[in-house]
Amino acid sequence: MPPDTSSKKPTPVIIAGGGWSGLAAAIELAHHKIPVTLLESAKQLGGRARCVRFNDHQVDNGPHIMIGAYSSMLYLTKLMKLKESDLFIRKPLRLFLRSLKTRKSFELRTHRIPAPLHLLTALLTCSGLKASEKWLAIRFMNNMQRRNFILDKDVSVSDLLHSEAQTEHLINCLWAPLCIATLNTPLEKASAQIFIHVLQESFSEKRKHSDTLIPKVSLGDVLPNPAFDFIERNGGHIELGQRVTDIHIQDNAVTGLSISDRKMAADHIILALPQYAAHTLLKPHISCNTASDKLQQFSTQPICTIYLQYPRQIKMKLMMTGVQDGISQWIFDRRICGQNGLMAVIISAEGGHINMDNQTLIQTVIDELAILRPDWPKPLDTMVIREKRATFNCHTGVSKHRPDHKTPVMGCWLAGDYTNTGLPATLEGGIRSGLECARAVIQSIEGIKSINEERSNA
Template sequence: MSETASRMKQAVAVIGAGWAGCTAAVELARAGHQVTLYESSRTLGGRARAVEMQGKILDNGQHILLGAYAESLRLFKMLGIDTDQALLRLPLQMRYPAGCDGMDFIAPRLPAPLHLLVALLRAKGLSGSDKMALARFSSAARWMDWQLNTDCSVSELLHRFDQTERLIKLMWQPLCIAALNTPPERASAQIFLNVLRDSLGARRVASDMLIPRVDLTTLFPQQAANFVVQHGGTIKTGATVQKIANDNRKWSVMLDKTEDAEYDAVIVATSATQAAILLADVTMNAAIPAFEYEAITTCYLQYPADTHLALPFHALTDDADSGCWGQFVFDRGQLDHTQSGLLAVVVSTSTSAIDIGHEALSAAIAAQLAHALQMPALAHPEWSRIISEKRATFSCTPGLQRPQEKTEFPHLAIAGDYLASDYPATLESAVRSGVKAASLLRQHFTAEK
């Protein structure tokens, strides 16, 4: 290799193989750099990964992606992922089963914003005043260009635009909790508007709901790892980085207090808590705040294989006081034929739900499904399991200050869904952060030539 080519091919350590770290590793490997990806777990994906349960490969939480996730979809395409096979694409919808006294709202495949107008006119379970309130909110948000002069809570925003109690209960509250994983009374209205802008306020396909048919590790992190290896990189799982150090020329990465290797640059793509520890000894300008966190819980319930729901997923009306914790239920058998009879119920902002205990929570969710779906047999699953991510996302509150990917060192960057972004802690925000962190290093390498 010539001296010039050697200078161009830099050795980079990416610490953390969640979606942000995997993205950064792919972008750097694609640019021709020598990447080593460290992951403390044996499974890639971070807080969006596969787990083995009852002989099945499932996820640590059920996810929905959006057609607006442009960077994620770009990466999928670049990696050769067949999204038609890997994802079930559904039009925007909020459809409740008969036992929920809910609504039936589904956007037809028409150009925007006609698809939302037709969906609103056809919606069942909403009164004329509910529909007028929704139309008024949508028009006002577009007129404001989806921007607030001063951030406030989602509840305050909805009150300001006279949204009806029923519309808040059946549409805005579940959308807010699903998108931001923060209750409306504490959630950032500006971040909520950003999500609506890029989905409801954009092209029709941007509002499509994309449900993974394969487990989350297989969907992207494993494909990313394969790409890195094919481009000369290395994946190290079960490797917990204890410390990084810099001598103004090279970065040292230490595992269990012993130096593993030296690198030209580093991207720290761990959780915010772990990133704060790793960065504390090397930089004072990348201070990571002590975020407040929200939990997400998924309850898996197995029934006989011939058990099917009318739709791939339904919205549910949750009411903690009545013991109804579930907010969405997914028929896994309609996503993967090997999982027939398996239902996944999502409980966002689930700290209170977790407190009642796994056994009690599973029983309550089974009873909720039996009533909501008017299928008594659902009260008695063959087995059930609870998976909780207690720090699934940061609490996305108004005016929250989030750090940047850039640090005082041009050869050190941070990546993660908690960094400054228009979005809350989603897969797309993680991917965007990974892209930005990799771009910062590429710019530095180019300037050094």
């Protein structure tokens, strides 16, 4: 019979899930010297932002773009004493997109001047838009600023842009690539409120917030690996390959959880899982019905990544190139990670490509790249990664379903990119959620401690 540890002195906090939200929560708790155990069902940390192997290369599950506004992520790297310049190349935003149909390009670059002037000059000096379209884009940002980036009612991004008289060409060049890259949801469905919140965080406060942070190392070395060391060094404990199968609740308070071979007692459990996995654990408990019903309302959107290994001398001019009028959306040149000749092509959100088999998908992407770079030879090797449930569907009105950290059950907490952060499903959203959840847990533990101290002093 497996050992039952439920009667032993409970671990104050157990975190289920070792993605970036669970890791953020564990780092914050360990930093506050609160003993924490993190259980991850996979054999590695990182969740959706994990590493995979492609021949001799360690690549990412999908290349992840980060920006200067990822303040919580930068807070964590600082806490773990990592140097930003060892992890990322920070560059002012440079959006460069080329159309496969017209071969015309669009380019927008921010300059090193204070916000929001940096955006104003970027829009005025960008290439590929008519002067009238530049003014329309500036007027749009100005209108959003005047509304303090809050809409009376959430509508789709497409409806908002049309109501603000943005032309189809302007939408295709600027707003659509930004919306799909950040919300991973087509414009006709995407939440305008969440989109303008992203614009606010990226462009309205500090110039450096719109910088791109392109990882120089694999995603594992940005957070999961340093986090493992930090948590273990600070009294925490991580177990891999441990799937949480049940949570235990008594008198509306958490008492512990089960993994495949044992029970573990806990005062607090943070479910840092994707919404559908948290739903599975909460569903059997009547007291969690409202919370689990909310989680069931979420749908998901896919992301496809196609890795293409070309000969080592092959390279793009830029690290990140946008593609219009095809199925490919962004090409990332991995030479920045020392992987010469390796291109990662990203296709975000739903679309016709989902029904293509891998061979057709790869060939279509190769043909599209050949339009941009006819001088390139055939790739030597390819790999497709399809993440069917890459992000929650960031559709109009989705914020209504996004839960807070606290559940109706004492000691049962939720963290993850889908919680009520106001951001789309991003690394920063996951991290902020994990940090805020950990701080709420710390407050609860400190509160109980001070009540006990008052009692014993009385």
